[in-house]
Amino acid sequence: MNGQPSSDVIAQVKDIPIYRPYVERGHFPILEKPEIARGFPDNWMTPTLAAALAAGEAEFVLSTGTNHARMQIIRPPYFLLNSYYRLWSEHPDIADTWHEGCRRVSLTTVLATEHVARVNARKRGGPEAEPDPLPDLDQRRLDERTFYVNLRRDPALWDRADVERMIEEIRTAQAAHPRGRYHLDCSGPHLAHLVRKAVDWGLWASFPRPASIVHAYEYAPLNVRRYLQHHFSCPVVDLFGSTELGYLFYSDRTGAYRPYLDRMSVELIPVEPGSRIHHLIVTSVRNPHMPLVRYRSGDCVRTADGSPDPARITRFCGREKELLKTPHGPVAQGDLDDVVTAASPRVFVHQLDARDPSRALLHYTTFDGAPLAPVEADALRHGVAALTGRDTALDHRAHIPIGGSGKYAWLAKDT
Incomplete structure (x- = not known):
């Protein structure tokens, strides 16, 4: 699969300025967030979109910016809410x-x-x-x-x-x-x-x-x-999506994911040659005012067999901008989470400080407030060391502050 859009999708985007060169060349490259922002909104403007904006059928909004730079987008009013409500109304559980x-x-x-x-x-x-x-x-x-x-x-x-x-x-x-x-x-x-x-x-x-x-x-x-x-x-279920795309996947009550790709398709590209972590690339015409073709969402996924087969997605494992380079290849948030979970069910919030290339420090809190027992701590320390390829120390804390976005950062970064 080369990821190129179908003729139906091309017919829907051919008049949008940002896509015209790709239509002429007969090839759509991966669409990056900076390219979307460059020349916005003129690079998206068509007579149909201008009329929709004038009629209040389309609006300018900002993406949340909690995991990447905020990006201005154009969408129907309540686009994400309606996507949520529809999925809620159809979810089998x-x-x-x-x-x-x-x-x-x-x-x-x-x-x-x-x-x-x-x-x-x-x-x-x-x-x-x-x-x-x-x-x-x-x-x-x-x-x-x-x-x-x-x-x-x-x-x-x-x-x-x-x-x-x-x-x-x-x-x-x-x-x-x-x-x-x-x-x-x-x-x-x-x-x-x-x-x-x-x-x-x-x-x-x-x-x-x-x-x-x-x-x-x-x-x-x-x-x-x-x-x-x-x-x-x-039932406790997960929905996966974003401001600009709506919801794409949902979990059932057991945690297994199912696609919800209404007017969408996805492709997977390894984050680097040989990696079993993949970039999620999305083509979507669900939002008629700003269809996205081969859009790099910034999310990383793993599949059941490591292949780039979207039907085999088993895990949404974090953001590509938060991948940690290690001697064994890139590590994602979900990889550290697997190590923590295997060591102890008592760990609540955890954050890895790997800014020193020679060592790693894992800050963690627990649900009961007490530090891990020696056996659990040793298992956690050895697991993180094996994952990162660095000597590792643990730091039990009563509190790990949440990020400015209101979400937790799994990887400590210089401010």
């Missing part, structure tokens, strides 16, 4: 909670909460209006079905009042359903922090149990997923 009209509680980065509050403030007060510093629940409602609950950047710093408020707000979603059911949408680490604090402070008995859980905002470490599955009896 959780579609029932959609069709029963369950409310959706979103527990994720404070940046997401702030965005919703800002949009609502401007709906009410005009384009220059700003939300309250601590927006109330009504100001944090995305629509009739969804509201956001996190008001702090670092979930490890939630205090008892934060946790009690969030539990009470979740209870309102539960109470709105005749059978007391609701859907919990989250970043996996955020929900793990909330569960841990509720347990530690004697609030777990009052925590409303969700009927379904989706984690979709960042890589969820295997120990975090296992922790959530231990505490909740409902």
